[in-house]
Amino acid sequence: MKYSIDKILNILTEIKDPESGKDLVGINAIKNLISEENKISFSLDLPKSNPFIKSIETACKKVLLSKLSDTLEIEIKSITKIEVQKISFGRTDDQTVLPGVKNILAVASGKGGVGKSTVSVNLAISLAKSGAKVGLLDADVYGPSIPKMLGVEDARPSIKKINGKDVIVPIEKHGIKMLSIGFFVKPEDALIWRGAMATSAINQFVKDTDWGELDYFVIDLPPGTGDIHLTIVQAMPVTAAVIVSTPQQVALADALRGVSMFNAKKIEVPVIGFIENMSWFSPEELPENKYYLFGKDGLKHLAQKMNIPLLGQIPLVQSIRESGDFGLPIALDENSVSGKAFIELSKKIAEKIEERNATLDPTKKVEIDPNASCHS
Numbered sequence: 001m002k003y004s005i006d007k008i009l010n011i012l013t014e015i016k017d018p019e020s021g022k023d024l025v026g027i028n029a030i031k032n033l034i035s036e037e038n039k040i041s042f043s044l045d046l047p048k049s050n051p052f053i054k055s056i057e058t059a060c061k062k063v064l065l066s067k068l069s070d071t072l073e074i075e076i077k078s079i080t081k082i083e084v085q086k087i088s089f090g091r092t093d094d095q096t097v098l099p100g101v102k103n104i105l106a107v108a109s110g111k112g113g114v115g116k117s118t119v120s121v122n123l124a125i126s127l128a129k130s131g132a133k134v135g136l137l138d139a140d141v142y143g144p145s146i147p148k149m150l151g152v153e154d155a156r157p158s159i160k161k162i163n164g165k166d167v168i169v170p171i172e173k174h175g176i177k178m179l180s181i182g183f184f185v186k187p188e189d190a191l192i193w194r195g196a197m198a199t200s201a202i203n204q205f206v207k208d209t210d211w212g213e214l215d216y217f218v219i220d221l222p223p224g225t226g227d228i229h230l231t232i233v234q235a236m237p238v239t240a241a242v243i244v245s246t247p248q249q250v251a252l253a254d255a256l257r258g259v260s261m262f263n264a265k266k267i268e269v270p271v272i273g274f275i276e277n278m279s280w281f282s283p284e285e286l287p288e289n290k291y292y293l294f295g296k297d298g299l300k301h302l303a304q305k306m307n308i309p310l311l312g313q314i315p316l317v318q319s320i321r322e323s324g325d326f327g328l329p330i331a332l333d334e335n336s337v338s339g340k341a342f343i344e345l346s347k348k349i350a351e352k353i354e355e356r357n358a359t360l361d362p363t364k365k366v367e368i369d370p371n372a373s374c375h376s
Helices: 006-010 051-065 117-129 195-207 227-235 249-262 298-306 318-325 338-360
Strands: 030-036 039-044 073-078 101-108 136-140 158-162 165-169 171-173 175-181 214-220 240-245 271-281 310-316
Touching: 006 030, 006 051, 006 249, 039 051, 051 117, 051 227, 101 117, 101 338, 117 175, 117 214, 117 271, 117 338, 136 271, 195 227, 227 318, 240 249, 240 298, 240 338, 249 298, 271 298, 271 338, 298 310, 310 338
Parallel strands: 039 073, 101 214, 101 240, 136 175, 136 214, 240 271, 271 310
Antiparallel strands: 030 039, 158 165, 171 175
């Protein structure tokens, strides 16, 4: 039997969180509730420090089994909130570059067109919605799209003096600070720069910008592996990287190259996970239907093979494209399927960064001989 969402929520109001003294539904702790034939699944969204999580899960199962059916299958996942005050530093350098920035996260893809910038924008917003201080650098110099996605195409960063030096002030929108070459060129103009000019611009965005205190500095890298990637790892100690790909085989081959670049002997930036974008298509009028246009679970299989976590699978839905086109990223809508997916993704990434900082040495800035190649 399939039970209504309202009926399930009504039953779960009987369970109180001992720490807050309020019922789970009242504090909006029940997320991603799905009711299927003889199966109920949902996530418990509670602070990581809450000592009653396991007993709350047990109480939820007990009340649902007693009120609905003792043969019901119940799956409960815990999605813990980011504890902002406890976010660790992923660096121990002198912080002459990006002082006050705790963690630097590179978002990369081996191939273009996989939705890397969409993921970067929505990830940054989701992290900010958790209460974290977040910066976003659009390092895709030749194809800057973040200003449009965030609805700030006409914005122009200001300049201020700090200790007698002119520095750029990032644009702020939706709770994040951001900077892009797109703020300095017309949208219709092609950027015809040699590599040295592009890397110089990136260095200025990193070293001559007042980013202030940030918990996470998200960098949207260009596709592939090239000058910009080397400039980033030489300019700052990158805490970790995530690789975005579609399930398509040709994209997976390029994703593998992205991992190889970060794992290269002279770079050694930890890849904390994969993000599969466009995992399936769901029509707006048939949200329960899934059509695997680019293949099914391609990145999931690669992740298992490489022993790298698959952090999330983002569906291909029309609202993601529309929200980006209109400057209102889908992560702003926590009630949408895609919005929920990005919120969960941000929590997993925050947890992986904490895990990485607790178990690995801090990443250092890379010293690369310009005449040498970086092969693993």
